[in-house]
Amino acid sequence: MRILDRLPRRAARDPDSAALDARRASLGILVAFLAPALLIYAGFTIYPVLRTFYNAFHTIKPQGVVEFVGLANFTALLFADSTFWKAVVNTSMFTIVATIVDVVGGLLLALCLFARAPFAPVLRVVWFTPVLMSYVVVGIIWVWMYDYDWGLANATLRFLGLSAFEQSWLGQPSTALWSVLVAHEWKWLGFNMIVFLAALHALPGEVLGAAELDNCGWLAKLVYIIAPMLRTTIVNLLVLSFIGKMMVFDLVWVMTGGGPLWASETVSTYVYKRAFEWNTFDLGYPSAIAVLWFIIILLFVAIMSRLLRQRDKLEF
Amino acid sequence: MRLGMKQLRRVPLFLFVGFYTVVTGGPLVWVAMMSLRTTAEIFRDPYGFPSPVHWEKFADAWVKSNYGTYFWNSTIVVVAAVALVTAIGAMAAHCLARYTFRGNRLVRFGILTGLVLPPQLVILALFQILLDINLYNTLAGLILVYVATHIAMTVYILEGFFAQIPQDLFDAARMDGYSDFEIFWRVTVPIGAPAIFTTVTLNFIVLWNEFLFAVVLLTDDDRRTLPLGLMHFTGSHQLDVGMAATGLMIAMLPIIVIYAFSSETMIKGMTAGAVR
Numbered sequence: 081m082r083i084l085d086r087l088p089r090r091a092a093r094d095p096d097s098a099a100l101d102a103r104r105a106s107l108g109i110l111v112a113f114l115a116p117a118l119l120i121y122a123g124f125t126i127y128p129v130l131r132t133f134y135n136a137f138h139t140i141k142p143q144g145v146v147e148f149v150g151l152a153n154f155t156a157l158l159f160a161d162s163t164f165w166k167a168v169v170n171t172s173m174f175t176i177v178a179t180i181v182d183v184v185g186g187l188l189l190a191l192c193l194f195a196r197a198p199f200a201p202v203l204r205v206v207w208f209t210p211v212l213m214s215y216v217v218v219g220i221i222w223v224w225m226y227d228y229d230w231g232l233a234n235a236t237l238r239f240l241g242l243s244a245f246e247q248s249w250l251g252q253p254s255t256a257l258w259s260v261l262v263a264h265e266w267k268w269l270g271f272n273m274i275v276f277l278a279a280l281h282a283l284p285g286e287v288l289g290a291a292e293l294d295n296c297g298w299l300a301k302l303v304y305i306i307a308p309m310l311r312t313t314i315v316n317l318l319v320l321s322f323i324g325k326m327m328v329f330d331l332v333w334v335m336t337g338g339g340p341l342w343a344s345e346t347v348s349t350y351v352y353k354r355a356f357e358w359n360t361f362d363l364g365y366p367s368a369i370a371v372l373w374f375i376i377i378l379l380f381v382a383i384m385s386r387l388l389r390q391r392d393k394l395e396f
Numbered sequence: 397m398r399l400g401m402k403q404l405r406r407v408p409l410f411l412f413v414g415f416y417t418v419v420t421g422g423p424l425v426w427v428a429m430m431s432l433r434t435t436a437e438i439f440r441d442p443y444g445f446p447s448p449v450h451w452e453k454f455a456d457a458w459v460k461s462n463y464g465t466y467f468w469n470s471t472i473v474v475v476a477a478v479a480l481v482t483a484i485g486a487m488a489a490h491c492l493a494r495y496t497f498r499g500n501r502l503v504r505f506g507i508l509t510g511l512v513l514p515p516q517l518v519i520l521a522l523f524q525i526l527l528d529i530n531l532y533n534t535l536a537g538l539i540l541v542y543v544a545t546h547i548a549m550t551v552y553i554l555e556g557f558f559a560q561i562p563q564d565l566f567d568a569a570r571m572d573g574y575s576d577f578e579i580f581w582r583v584t585v586p587i588g589a590p591a592i593f594t595t596v597t598l599n600f601i602v603l604w605n606e607f608l609f610a611v612v613l614l615t616d617d618d619r620r621t622l623p624l625g626l627m628h629f630t631g632s633h634q635l636d637v638g639m640a641a642t643g644l645m646i647a648m649l650p651i652i653v654i655y656a657f658s659s660e661t662m663i664k665g666m667t668a669g670a671v672r
Binding site for chain 2: 102114123193203209212216266356363378381
C-alpha cells in the first residue's frame with residue numbers, strides 16, 4: 081500500500097507524466113467530485129448522529145431549553161423504566177425468533193426451488209413480491225387478515241371447524257407480538273430465499289453430484305454439505321436480519337401501535353412515543369434510548385461476526 | 397416405473413410449493429379484488445369476486461380521498477431524491493474508485509459507516525435540525541434527508557462496481573486528452589450503467605415505501621406521501637375497507653407494474669447489499 085501511495089507522488093515531479101496519470105487528480109477536481117456527497121452526508125447524517133449523542137446527556141425541551149443532566153437519562157432508563165424493559169424483552173424475543181425463521185425458512189424455500197420444483201423461475205419472482213411492498217401496505221393487509229369478524233385467520237379456523245380458537249389476534253397481549261411477527265416474515269422470507277438461491281446456484285455442481293452418487297440422503301446432504309458451504313451467506317443474512325429486527329418499527333406501528341398494554345411495544349416504537357406522543361416534551365430521554373440500543377446492536381454484531389466468521393476458508 | 401416413484405416422492409414438495417405460492421400471492425390478489433368492490437359488498441362477502449367491477453373507485457380515491465395528492469407528493473420526493481443521490485453518489489464513488497489521494501480510505505470509511513447507522517439514531521436530531529433551518533414539514537427537507545441517508549448504500553454498490561472497470565480504459569482516455577469530468581461522464585457512467593441502474597431501482601423501491609422519516613418530518617395533509625396517506629386514511633375511515641383497499645392498490649401498482657416488466661433488475665437491486 082505504501083509503495084502504491086508513493087508511486088504517483090514521484091511521478092508528479094515530471095509534469096508531463098502527472099498530466100497523463102489517470103490515477104491522479106488536482107485537489108480542485110477531487111473536491112468537485114466529493115463535496116456534494118460529503119456535505120449533505122455530513123450535514124444530515126454525521127451531524128445528527130453527534131447531536132443525538134449530545135442529546136442523550138441533556139434534557140431537551142421545546143423553545144430551545146437545554147439542560148445538562150449527565151448520565152441521569154441512562155440511569156432512569158436502566159433502573160426506573162419498566163416500559164423500556166418490557167420493550168427490550170419484546171424486541172429481543174421478536175429478534176431471536178424472526179432471525180431464525182428468516183434464515184431457516186429462507187434456506188428451505190430456496191432448496192424447494194433449487195430441487196427443481198415445477199415453475200421454479202416463475203415462483204421465484206412471485207415469492208419475492210412481498211419484499212417490494214411497503215410496511216404500511218403489508219401492515220394494513222395483515223390487520224384485515226386478523227380482523228375478528230371477517231379476517232382470513234378466523235375465517236379459516238371457522239371453516240376447519242376450529243371456532244374455539246378464534247380470537248382477536250392483534251387485540252390481546254398474548255398473541256399481538258407473534259401476529260406481527262407472522263406478517264413480518266411474510267414480507268421478508270422471499271428476500272432470504274433469493275439470497276440463498278443465488279448462493280446455491282454458485283455452489284460447485286461436482287460436490288453435489290458426488291453426494292448424489294454416494295446416495296446421501298437429502299437431510300444429510302443439507303446438514304453436512306450444503307450448510308457448511310453456505311456459511312458465509314448464512315452469517316451475512318443472520319447479521320442483516322438481526323440488525324433489521326432489533327430496529328423493527330414500521331410494521332408494529334401500523335398494526336398494533338405497540339399495544340395492547342405494551343404487549344408489542346418495541347424499543348423503536350417506544351423511542352417514537354417518548355419523543356412525539358407522550359407529554360414529556362423531552363428529546364433527550366428518547367435519544368438516550370436510541371444511543372444505548374445502537375451500542376448494544378453494534379456489540380452483538382461484533383460478537384456474532386467474531387464467533388461465526390469462517391476461521392479457515394473452505395476451498396471449492 | 398422408477399420415474400413414477402421418483403415423481404411420487406416429490407408430491408410433498410409440489411404441495412408445499414403450491415401452498416406457499418397461495419400464501420404470498422393470496423393476500424395481494426385479495427386486496428386487488430377488494431379495491432374494485434364497495435365496502436358494502438365486502439362486508440356482505442369478504443372473499444367474493446368483483447361483480448360488477450367498480451373501476452370508478454379509483455377515480456374516487458384519487459380525487460375525493462386525496463390519494464392523487466399523496467401520489468404526486470411521493471412521486472416528487474422519490475424522483476428528486478433518487479436523481480440527486482444517484483448523481484452525487486456516482487461522482488463520489490468514481491472519485492474513490494479512480495483516484496489515489498491522501499485521505500481516500502478515510503473518506504471511504506466515513507461514508508460507509510452510514511451503512512450501519514440505524515434511522516432511529518438520527519431521526520430525533522433530524523427533527524430538530526429541520527426545525528432550525530425551516531425545512532420541517534416540507535418536501536424539500538424530506539428529500540435532503542432521503543439523499544443523506546441513502547448515500548452510503550449507493551456509494552457502496554457503485555464503488556464496488558466502478559473499481560472493477562479496467563484501469564487501461566482510463567489511461568487511454570487520459571492519453572486522448574479527456575478532462576477528469578469527461579472521463580467520469582464518458583467512461584465510468586456508460587460502463588457503470590448496470591450498477592447505476594441497480595442503485596436507482598433499489599433507492600426507488602426503498603424510498604417509495606419509506607415511512608419512519610416521513611411520519612416524523614411531515615405533518616400537513618397535503619404534503620403527505622403515499623405511506624402516510626394510507627396510514628391516515630385507514631386511521632380516520634376505519635370502516636371504509638373498500639376505499640382503503642383502492643388506496644393500497646394505488647400505492648402498490650407502480651411497483652407491481654415495474655416488477656412485471658423488469659423483475660430481474662428489481663430482485664438484483666433489492667438484494668444488492670446482501671449478495672456478494
